[in-house]
């Protein structure tokens with residue numbers, strides 16, 4: 655009975671909505687849920703957001719995530735419906751359930767969502783997270799991401815990658831501009847790494863990345879003193895004269911880059927080495943803002959829940975990870991949707 659009752663308190667739908675308790679749907683639209691939570695501003699976590707704004711009672715996110723969405727989708731997007739921002743740790747009560755958001759180390763603004771129901775069952779969704787700095791939250795039911803949930807997905811080199819990124823950029827700057835490719839959030843983390851390493855050359859960024867970077871600075875990240883929009887005259891003249899600068903492009907950018915220039919791509923899917931040469935002047939560095947297999951398992955261990963549900967909508971390895979949790983930690987686990 656107990657197991658059955660617990661089972662009905664969390665799920666992941668075929669559309670990718672993570673259902674917590676009776677009222678909350680995270681990261682995708684669900685027509686039966688009045689409360690929508692957006693855990694962070696990555697596209698696969700903003701599924702059906704327009705519908706949630708139109709049909710839901712309230713859409714909840716951290717203030718930083720709201721700013722990120724305003725930058726990515728324009729400030730009018732969120733004004734289509736009722737939005738409430740919730741700081742980490744602040745409570746939101748609906749009926750007999752209480753929702754709180756907790757810090758997750760991923761992109762700026764990312765939150766884990768915790769629902770506590772009238773039976774004091776704590777139902778937690780981790781969203782995407784990198785283990786080391788993420789707040790550990792106790793829970794009875796743990797819904798979690800499992801991007802790197804396969805036991806072969808481990809990165810034994812840890813922080814080494816940051817040092818390699820720094821020295822690659824330093825080498826490249828001796829010859830002229832260096833081009834760095836990555837996703838929103840990860841790009842800003844790389845800016846921060848380079849800035850903390852005292853790389854003083856200007857950072858040149860296209861408009862959207864500039865806006866996202868400004869939001870990151872507003873919320874406390876330090877990205878460097880010389881953030882130049884790509885279309886700026888100064889940036890253009892630096893690039894035509896081949897002066898040292900670091901140019902940041904989105905991973906999907908189709909902008910042409912001079913074949914002689916050093917290109918660095920950040921990828922979470924590198925496990926053998928912290929850095930791999932993929933072309934004459936091209937490298938992939940293993941920088942991820944997700945936990946690897948061991949870190950995912952560590953989080954489950956720390957949390958010590960009665961049951962684990964892995965998000966099979968967003969992670970191919972969800973089924974594998976659920977099996978590993980059962981085998982190694984003896985905690986009932988399954989992937990959802992089934």
Ligand SMILES: [Zn+2]
Nearest residue numbers: 694696760782
């Ligand atoms: Zn994400």
